Amino acid sequence: MARPFRQAIIFLLPIVILAGATTGWSASNQDLERKIDQTKRKLTQTRNREKSVLGNLLSTQKKAETVRSNLQQINSKLDKTEESIDKVRDQINLTLNQLEAIRNRIRDRKSVLGKRLATIYKYGYQSYLEVLFAARDYGEFVSRFEMVGRYVRGDLALLKELQDQQEEVARKKEVIARQHEELRQQQTAYAQLQKSAKNEHSRWLSKMQEQQRQLAAIQNDRRSLERALDELEELSKQMESQIRGMQNNSKVALGTGRYIWPTRGTITSYFGYRIHPILRKRKYHSGLDIAAPRGRSIVAADNGVVIFSGRNGGYGKMIIIDHGAGYSTVYAHCDYLLVAQGRSVTKGQEIGKVGTTGLATGPHVHFEVRKNGVPVNPLDYL
Numbered sequence: 001m002a003r004p005f006r007q008a009i010i011f012l013l014p015i016v017i018l019a020g021a022t023t024g025w026s027a028s029n030q031d032l033e034r035k036i037d038q039t040k041r042k043l044t045q046t047r048n049r050e051k052s053v054l055g056n057l058l059s060t061q062k063k064a065e066t067v068r069s070n071l072q073q074i075n076s077k078l079d080k081t082e083e084s085i086d087k088v089r090d091q092i093n094l095t096l097n098q099l100e101a102i103r104n105r106i107r108d109r110k111s112v113l114g115k116r117l118a119t120i121y122k123y124g125y126q127s128y129l130e131v132l133f134a135a136r137d138y139g140e141f142v143s144r145f146e147m148v149g150r151y152v153r154g155d156l157a158l159l160k161e162l163q164d165q166q167e168e169v170a171r172k173k174e175v176i177a178r179q180h181e182e183l184r185q186q187q188t189a190y191a192q193l194q195k196s197a198k199n200e201h202s203r204w205l206s207k208m209q210e211q212q213r214q215l216a217a218i219q220n221d222r223r224s225l226e227r228a229l230d231e232l233e234e235l236s237k238q239m240e241s242q243i244r245g246m247q248n249n250s251k252v253a254l255g256t257g258r259y260i261w262p263t264r265g266t267i268t269s270y271f272g273y274r275i276h277p278i279l280r281k282r283k284y285h286s287g288l289d290i291a292a293p294r295g296r297s298i299v300a301a302d303n304g305v306v307i308f309s310g311r312n313g314g315y316g317k318m319i320i321i322d323h324g325a326g327y328s329t330v331y332a333h334c335d336y337l338l339v340a341q342g343r344s345v346t347k348g349q350e351i352g353k354v355g356t357t358g359l360a361t362g363p364h365v366h367f368e369v370r371k372n373g374v375p376v377n378p379l380d381y382l
Ligand SMILES: [Zn+2]
Pocket: 269, 285, 287, 288, 289, 365, 366, 367
């Protein structure tokens, strides 16, 4: 190539690129950029909603858990009360049986006594029995019938003893019956507490379910927005011919051919085809994603000339460096661009800052190596 002509090209190149940048791909990407901005705003809103709904859900879960453990305590108290009621009921039945037995013995004793008296006084069994049962106490009875024998005295003593026993058991029965009544009241109170705790628990549970549904819907939205911000394929394809048009056609390498890492960070996505974790679809990724904090330096991977520095739709703020011999590198999603088109840069020179412009959900550098405009695996050159 003749010298003056080459100089003219070098002189004209930035102008051509500038024109290309403002009219060519940049203009065609203005709609895309607007869409990206909208999507990112929506994503931020969705993430905030997700955070607040998640916070609500967590506090609801905590409340439901408190009510649940409260309910458990009430349940165990109710169980214990019911056990006590069963025991007391057994005791009541026992004392009732005792009372019945004592009453039977008293009846038998009185009948024996009546017969004995009838034999002694010959007045007839029935009348003595009536007198016996009508007597206010046995002392009175004994004084009315002075002619009582040893057996009758024994019978009377036994009767007195049985009646004492009867009174004692009856008192015991009263005490137990009161206890039973108290326990029954306790049972009713616990049953009411149980009912209201159950209601409260089911209210919290349904609130939790509602919030879980909300959260799932929001997460769905968030994921589809993130997916929308993950589509660079088409733009990457368009760039192939555009880069070829901008590149210096010289076969002479401007750099060493061995690249250094454009920034310190973690690789979050590799070059090539991968199965999308959510879409379960094969997706093509034209570069290497290196996640790094926003504002961290991005450096030129090798010596070269900046052939593009500006906005490019999904790539956001982007730099392309031509390294000669058909090679170029791309640095996308920058927060700031620090070199202008047409500038020569040296390997390791700071050219921009890490950001999230364009289709990026978090701060990272999307780094591409291209051979004649076609993306190749950057790891083969680093
Ligand atoms: Zn990427």
